[in-house]
Amino acid sequence: MKQLRILAVAFAMIGTLAAQAQVKFGVKGGIEVLDFKSDVFNADNRMGWFIGPTVKIGLPLPGFAIDIAALYNQRESKIDLYETMNYAGDGNLQVKALKTRQIAVPLNIRYGISLGSAEVFAYAGPQVAFRVGDESERISRSEEGDLAWRVKNSNFSVNGGVGFTVGPIQLTANYNVALGRTGDVTFGDAVDAAKNGLHGKYNSWQIGATWYF
Numbered sequence: 366m367k368q369l370r371i372l373a374v375a376f377a378m379i380g381t382l383a384a385q386a387q388v389k390f391g392v393k394g395g396i397e398v399l400d401f402k403s404d405v406f407n408a409d410n411r412m413g414w415f416i417g418p419t420v421k422i423g424l425p426l427p428g429f430a431i432d433i434a435a436l437y438n439q440r441e442s443k444i445d446l447y448e449t450m451n452y453a454g455d456g457n458l459q460v461k462a463l464k465t466r467q468i469a470v471p472l473n474i475r476y477g478i479s480l481g482s483a484e485v486f487a488y489a490g491p492q493v494a495f496r497v498g499d500e501s502e503r504i505s506r507s508e509e510g511d512l513a514w515r516v517k518n519s520n521f522s523v524n525g526g527v528g529f530t531v532g533p534i535q536l537t538a539n540y541n542v543a544l545g546r547t548g549d550v551t552f553g554d555a556v557d558a559a560k561n562g563l564h565g566k567y568n569s570w571q572i573g574a575t576w577y578f
Contacts, residue, residue, distance in 0.1 A: 391421070392418060392575065399569045413438065413439060413440035413569060431475070432472075433473075434470065470492065471492040472492070488524070494520050524540070533576055541570075
């Protein structure tokens with residue numbers, strides 16, 4: 366899997382840098398507002414949250430560092446389906462809580478400017494995420510078969526944002542952009558609905574807080 370190879374190389378590089386750099390461990394958590402893009406979905410009231418361990422590794426370049434984390438991430442949306450799906454059931458189906466659960470591993474490079482005891486910084490980098498929990502969630506059932514949202518086993522995205530650190534507390538805000546589809550809508554016994562254009566992806570604004578030990 367391409368994402369796993371990229372992640373393995375990244376961890377190898379980080380291990381080499383960590384041997385000669387300042388390392389800080391912490392716990393990161395936060396919320397996100399989702400932007401669900403799809404040919405067939407119209408979503409609102411989108412929210413998500415994340416939490417997990419994080420590591421900051423100082424680089425031998427003034428102001429530069431690397432952040433890497435392993436975050437449990439849960440996203441939830443209210444989604445309406447329309448007749449554009451050519452679905453034989455109701456023309457306006459609704460799901461109040463369609464959830465996506467994953468372990469997200471962001472790897473960001475950051476550049477900061479010291480302001481006495483505080484620091485402001487900007488950061489960017491790739492993120493790979495792996496699905497956990499149920500493979501799919503049923504949206505509706507009819508005589509023709511089940512209509513379901515099936516999440517991909519893994520997905521790739523990029524982050525870009527800014528942050529502020531005071532003492533052991535760090536606050537961040539970033540935008541996460543999916544580079545591929547997050548999942549597909551499947552109908553009946555269909556395995557891959559993407560061939561019919563029935564797929565979507567999550568982009569999101571994320572607000573996070575980190576406490577370093």
